Amino acid sequence: MINIILADDHKLVQNGIKLLLQEDPSLHVVAEASSGTEVLQLLETHTETDVVLTDIMMPGMDGLTLQNEMAVKFPSVKVIFLSMYNEIKQISTAMKNGASGYLLKDADHQELLFCINFAVNGGVYVSSRITTNLLSVLDAYTHPQEINIIAEQLTEREMQVLQLIAEGLTNMEIADKLFLSKRTIEGHRQELLKKTGAKNTVMLIRAAVVQRLV
Template identity: 45%
Template structure:
């Protein structure tokens, strides 16, 4: 019997996962938490084989939680379940000790396969991510220049870039654009990925150089 601990800051996601796994004969849900710190507080009394872990959470996010789990509970496997599809961030999570990464849009069978793979000691990457990475490798020789990369930004991403350059915080941008902090963080990650910049400072430098800011 595989013991699974669910960690996501949205109750509806945890409820959905619990319902999804409820009838699996070889799986039992031993606990739930809304962030990484809650997980670490509860693991001593609710031991698990696999932690199904969201990447983007308050208090202690997926990356920090994975690092703590590798240091404090090395026997526990980490399967990331996230909406984020950025190669750099995925690589950081694997480097931190995650055994697998599955998009929240994945089908039930793929989530179950991911659980089985990490329990067996192997690594797992969901098919959509794997195919997307393969396409990027195959088209690497046709890599566009910086101006072309920046032109890939959507209208909303360009708005977020402008506000970042003006020094607004994520919360301030979310309030200004009438959306959630999570959405702005996702836009920011998309902008970094599309422009292939490592952080906000490098992004702003590139945007100034390319004349992308008002």
């Protein structure tokens, strides 16, 4: 069971996200908050929390300030941002400070679930909707080393999946396009990260673009 605190100052948005999360029996929303201050208070009592899924712009203490406070007081809890802002300054700051994920609010249900599970297992996930002109900056923060993708080590199917990831498709969209299951695509994504040594999707796509594989 993955225990989640959900933070968003818009109640309708918060309720919608909660309903999506409740569709997965492995996820449990233990509490809800409308500011960073409330999240910190909830973490004091909900010690079982694994993930804080939070907006950036909230009244009082915002998401980025919350992230900094959590790094000191609750370092084992993962922070995933779910925001409408696709701005380089906010995204790069979040990733530099150790966020486990950054999703845009137009992410689909399947991408949200994948991000949460990936983060809990030690990964770092950035929304496939993040534009490619941010990749070099984000990569510098998430992992400064370059990777070398050896195309010959990838299967034809993995190359197809890599191309579609680079085009910004979600796992579900890739699955539909290739007539495969979402779980199969998730497996291919994990295998791509493993084979290339990339720590996250941003690093993987950037290397693929630089090496002209996509």
